[in-house]
Structures are given as structure tokens and as C-alpha cells.
Amino acid sequence: MSEQVILNIAGVNKRFGGLQALTDVGIKIMKGQIYGLIGPNGAGKTTFFNVITGLYQPDTGTFELAGKPYSPSAPHAVAKAGIARTFQNIRLFGEMTALENVMVGRHVRSHQGVFGAVFRHKAAREEEASIRRRAQELLDFVGIGQFASRTSKFLSYGDQRRLEIARALATDPQLLALDEPAAGMNATEKLALRELLVKIKAAGITVLLIEHDVKLMMGLCDRISVLEYGKLIAEGLPAEIQSNKAVIEAYLGGSH
């Protein structure tokens, strides 16, 4: 695999009033990796995530995606640049069917406006058909193709997580950012999720993963960063992280 940097972020600071949520945080992700971000509750993982994806405005920081600087000023611009995300607490379009949810994900890679919608000329019909086809492919890819026409709020919890991943994949991302995808899953579902992530990696998509489940992360990730109190305290291979003193202290408390 070519060693190409897909995401290079450095010097991110973020303050909420009197709280310094992130202090000089940076990560560097190589193409094709599954990159983990772990840390105790309240360490700033989701804040960092929201900064990367444009939901929060950072105070400082430099942002580069596939060698090109991007500005995380608005979420839709970040999605267009090529970072797709899921949410810690699932955010699907509940009243829409599973297929429609994924079709919304294609929005940013399609163009038809009012004219095309009303007159359905050839280009509009073709685009619509290709959106539908791609959406169905992605549902099949994550393994819920048979539920395409089900209203998404009626899907089971695990399937909703999968649907959210399919929707994010529909934006043709260079980087797929997952915020605690295993939260609330049982052991079987976690195993299935793990298989899916391996499949996504095999498809050549880089994954940034926030997770609490250290066991899942250790076996899955190529590299891991650890956040505590808004600061990076360790970065390295899973094995290195596992034996890192600072990390053990952060998770289990200091030895005093």
C-alpha cells in the first residue's frame, strides 16, 4: 500500500467559554488505514470529531485532506471535500425509507435542480436511476439490502447503525469517520460490525474510528491515538498503546 497521507491535522485548539476542550491536538492518517481514537469519557473525542467535520469551529488548527488544505467551516463543505461521518447517537432521517436515506447521501455527488426535477429530462432520469442503483448497492454492501423499502425508524438498532454507515459511504468519502459505531451493541453485533469495517477497509476507504471498546479497537486498528482532558497523550501501534504507562493511568487511574 502506498504511504499516502489522507488526513493531516495539526495544532487544533478549541475553547468553550472557560473550558479548554482541545489543546494542540493533531493526527495524521495514512490512506487505507483504520485509525482509532480512544480516551476516557469527556476526553474531547467527539469535540475533535465535530471540529474535523465542520460542526464546531476550531480556534486554531491546520487541516489537510489528501494533500489539499480544506477548511472545516461548514459541515456540507466538509462532506463535499470527502469526509463523511456518522453520529454517536444515531441520526437517521426517520420517516424516510432505508433506500431514501442512502439516496440523500448521494446529494452531494449529484446536480439536478428544480428544472430537472419537474421535467425529468434524460440527464435527470439517468442521474436519478444511478442514485437509486448506487444506494441499493451500498445497502447490499452493508448487508441490509433486503430492508431497502422499510421506513428507517422501524429498523433494528444494529441495522440503523449499518444504514448510517451506508448513508455516509454514499457521499463517496475519502475518509469515513465513525463516532462510536459499536455503542449499545451486543457481542454478536459487534462482531458483525467488525467484519463490516474490515470490508470497508478492503474497499480502499480510510476509516477514523472513535470507540470505547478497547478490545475491539486493539484488534482492528492500524494505529491509535489516545486523548485525555483534550490533550493527546499517546500515539502508536495498538501494541504500543496497550503497554503505554500514560494510557494505563488515564484509564485505570494513577498508582498512588
Place this chain on the structure above:
Amino acid sequence: MALLTFDTQKDPKKAYASMAVVLAVMLVFPFAAAPFGNSWVRIADLALLYIMLAVGLNIVVGFAGLLDLGYIAFYALGAYMTGLLASPQFATVIESLINLNPAIGEGLAAVMGEEIRSNGIHLSVWFIVPLSAALAGVAGALLGAPTLKLRGDYLAIVTLGFGEIIRIFMNNLNDPINITNGPQGINLIDPIKVFGVNLAGEAGSRATVVVGGFSMPSVNAYYFLFLLLTIATVFITSRLQHSRLGRAWVAIREDEIAAKAMGINTRNVKLLAFSMGATFGGVAGSMFAAFQGFVSPESFSLTESIAVLAMVVLGGIGHIPGVVLGGALLAALPEILRHVVEPLQQKLFGHVVIEAEVLRQLLYGLAMVLIMLNRPAGLWPAPKHEDRPDGDSDSKGQSSGVVAA
């Protein structure tokens, strides 16, 4: 609603058959109603205008989930636009301008010409309708712009304010320059002329319109025009609904943050929803003005905005057939009551016990309470798809819990 289905995605054959049935009924209606007098068709004319409004408002409220309580303002803009550009009113405008500032007034009069100075502007419907649509569309975007960050109650209050501002403007723009003629309204608005046929009937024809050797009352001619426009409105909105933009609107309604994260530029897409919805309001307004021949601010009160919103909510928010049903019911019901209740009471009791207007309010309230209790999603809500891979439990009701074999 098992007999008629309009779900073209699921059962296109049945949906098109249903549409054909409805269309046939609509086409036959004015002829069937003719023996009972023109008033029934007149009621249907106004109901069609309300349906246009409700379907237009449904884009904003139903699809994009933006609660708009000032929608009638766009109707007013369309109506007043028509009033200014197709009546003697513009002569009054110039006259008041001359009184205020002779130099500018005379200058404008010289540019416009003597004809306009004495008779006002009389544009053709082909100009007025696109102009009304465009004006309302721009006004929609202008209203949308400052409300982009508001949702729910806050948005409702701002849009309510906008609706009132427009009405108050119409009420007071008669001084120093008399643009709207104030509370008296604009009179003598030209009836619609299509391909040389005057829909109000030629002078002295006793409001009979002759089309290709075929004569019918004026209200029937307007009926067919409004029917055509309503069909166009329904067609355009349903095409929009099943498109990339329609999905983006619904996505914003369902979860705005997720919609943003999926790359939807929510600002533009919301403004488009406001603007598209307003466009239909503007067209309906200009039709209203030409049909009545008269507009005044009291036609555009807050109650009207609420009535249109009630049509959308009562019919089935976000579901076009439901909204059409809601519009038809709420627009026609009060008129039917007016025509039925009082004569009926006269016959039964010899005098009127409850006036139709009072009864209308009572029934209106009762209907609202009953519907919100029993069918909170509206009379005819959008179908939910809970179908299992082995079949379709949609029509079998909420039989969830049954394991699919």
C-alpha cells in the same frame, strides 16, 4: 382510502387509474352542478384556489418542516401585483405621485405615456402570472433569509409577523403615494383573457363565455382554468417531492444536522423551499384578484394563513393527496354549510336557530379536536412502509412482532 391510491412509486397502474377517475369527476362536476345554479361552481373555484395554496404551503411546512404562519402574504403579493398591473389603479398611482412631487410624477407619466396616465396598466395574463410568481418567489427567499437559523415556534412567530407586515402595508400604502388604495382596495381588476377569450364573458353576454362555439357560464370557464393550474401545481410539487431536492427537504425536516453532515447546503435548500412554496401562493393570488375583480387587505388576514395551514395539517402533512383533500374539505365545507344549513332550518323550524357562520365555527373547532385526537397525522397521511422481506404488512395494519418466516 383503499379504493383510491396515488402512490405512483408502489402501484403506478392503480395510481394512474385513480388520478383518471378523480380527473373525470372534476371535469364533469361543473356540468352536473349547472342545474343547481352557478354558486356551486363558484365555491369549487375558490376551493381550487385554496387547494393551490395548501399544496404550495405543503412544500414549506410538509416537506421542509418549516412552520410558516405568514403564507397568505405571498397570496396577497400576487393579488396586489395583479391589481396594480391589470386595473385603472396605476393611473391613481401616477396622479398621487404628481400631487406629491410634480417633477418626478410628470416625468414618470411622460415615460409611461398618456394611455397609462389615464387608464392605468392592463397587462396580459401571460405577463402577470410569471411576474406574480417571480415576485412571490423573491419575497419567499427574502423572508427565508433572516429565518434560516430559526425552527419551530420561533420561525412561526417571525413568519406570522411577516404576514401581518404585508397586510398592514397593503392597508396603509395609500399615502403619500397611493399604491394600494388602502383599506378600500383595488377595484375593476381585469378579468382573465386567454387566447382572446374573456373568461368573465364579453360585455352584455350575461357572463357567458363562448369557446369554439361552445358556451358556458363564466364561473365554469374559471373553474377549468383553476383546475388546470391546480393540476400543474400538484404535478410540479409531486415531481419535486420525488427528486433530489425533495429528498433534501425531507432530510432537513427529519434531522437538520445529519442533513448538513451529508453535504446538503441547508441554507440554499431551505431558501428554495420558501421560494417555491411562495411562487404557488403568488400565482393563486393573481388568479384570485382576476376572478374577484377586487382585492382588499381584509382578504389576507392571519385567519386565512391559519386556514391554509389547517388544510395542510388536517389533510395529512407532507402527503400531497391528503393536502388536496384537506384543502377541498376546509374550503368547500363552510360554503356548503352556508347554502344548506339556513334553508334547512327554515324548513324545519320556520326560522333560523343557529346562523351558518356560527355553526361553521363550531363545526370547524369540533372537527379539529376530533381529528387531532383520532388521526394526529391527518385524515390521509403518507403511507408508512414497514414491509417485511416476505411480504407487505402495510395494508395488514401494524402487525409487527410477527416473525417473518
